[in-house]
Amino acid sequence: MRGESSEQVLNGQKIFEELFIIEGGNFNKAGEVASRIKVILKNMGIPDELVRRAALVAYESEINIVSYAKQGYMKLTVNPDLIMIESIDEGEGIVDIELAMQEGYSTANDRIREMGFGAGMGLCNIKNYSDYFDLRSKIGKGTYLKMIIESQQKNPKTE
Amino acid sequence: MTLQDVKDILDAEMIVGGDKLDMEVKTAFGADLMSDVLAYAKAGSLLLTGLTNPQVIRTANVLDIAAIIVVRGKKPPQETVNLADEMHIPILCTKYILFETAGRLYQKGIVGCVEKVQSKS
Numbered sequence: 001m002r003g004e005s006s007e008q009v010l011n012g013q014k015i016f017e018e019l020f021i022i023e024g025g026n027f028n029k030a031g032e033v034a035s036r037i038k039v040i041l042k043n044m045g046i047p048d049e050l051v052r053r054a055a056l057v058a059y060e061s062e063i064n065i066v067s068y069a070k071q072g073y074m075k076l077t078v079n080p081d082l083i084m085i086e087s088i089d090e091g092e093g094i095v096d097i098e099l100a101m102q103e104g105y106s107t108a109n110d111r112i113r114e115m116g117f118g119a120g121m122g123l124c125n126i127k128n129y130s131d132y133f134d135l136r137s138k139i140g141k142g143t144y145l146k147m148i149i150e151s152q153q154k155n156p157k158t159e
Numbered sequence: 160m161t162l163q164d165v166k167d168i169l170d171a172e173m174i175v176g177g178d179k180l181d182m183e184v185k186t187a188f189g190a191d192l193m194s195d196v197l198a199y200a201k202a203g204s205l206l207l208t209g210l211t212n213p214q215v216i217r218t219a220n221v222l223d224i225a226a227i228i229v230v231r232g233k234k235p236p237q238e239t240v241n242l243a244d245e246m247h248i249p250i251l252c253t254k255y256i257l258f259e260t261a262g263r264l265y266q267k268g269i270v271g272c273v274e275k276v277q278s279k280s
Binding site: 027028030031034035038048052055056059060114115116117118119120121122124125128 | 191194195197198202210212214217218222223238
């Protein structure tokens with residue numbers, strides 16, 4: 001599951017990066033990467049609420065990769081200003097992004113639903129919990145998701 | 160109330176986390192749909208569910224759920240128990256159905272939790 005991690009200093013800012021590989025279709029392992037990201041962020045001393053939001057968006061996107069793609073990657077980048085999670089998969093792609101973003105819309109099969117997912121909440125949830133969210137998809141190629149959680153909260157999103 | 164009180168109110172069996180019986184809990188969320196749990200449940204709440212696969216533990220871990228109450232007399236499989244043990248998330252099993260489990264806890268002061276983040280647009 002773990003890829004390479006690196007820590008570098010750029011313009012005086014410390015930047016942490018780690019790449020994770022996610023196996024499509026393996027529901028037994030679904031969530032391992034999100035749990036790992038949570039531990040990494042906690043060990044960095046990042047406030048609980050930010051760790052929780054980052055783990056949540058990572059988990060939702062991990063479930064999406066496991067559910068819909070053969071393989072995918074997740075990249076975690078942390079600098080003093082933000083936590084960025086990028087998820088890249090080699091799946092079928094999303095035909096209609098606007099439709100996929102609608103609460104309740106889902107193309108999940110029975111196996112996904114048996115695990116307690118596929119209610120059409122995932123992407124909305126990711127958007128709600130991120131400060132910045134970008135979704136790009138190419139039919140037959142895959143999907144790219146970028147989620148940013150800002151460390152300095154200008155507009156706190158949770159009550 | 161404490162997790163010990165929850166255990167007594169529900170005549171529950173402690174499967175994982177016997178060392179956490181003095182933990183304080185105030186809120187709960189009940190659902191079999193993890194998608195909804197992820198969208199609404201608040202940190203520190205009890206999760207009442209009839210689902211027993213390992214994703215329940217993963218979901219609880221991500222959300223900082225205090226403890227899981229498995230309802231309808233179900234018993235979680237070993238892989239779920241192992242993961243809960245590893246992640247220090249208590250599991251209690253009760254014979255009551257979700258409705259009655261919620262009702263018993265509500266009667267004794269546990270309230271529901273909803274965390275809905277503000278929409279961006």
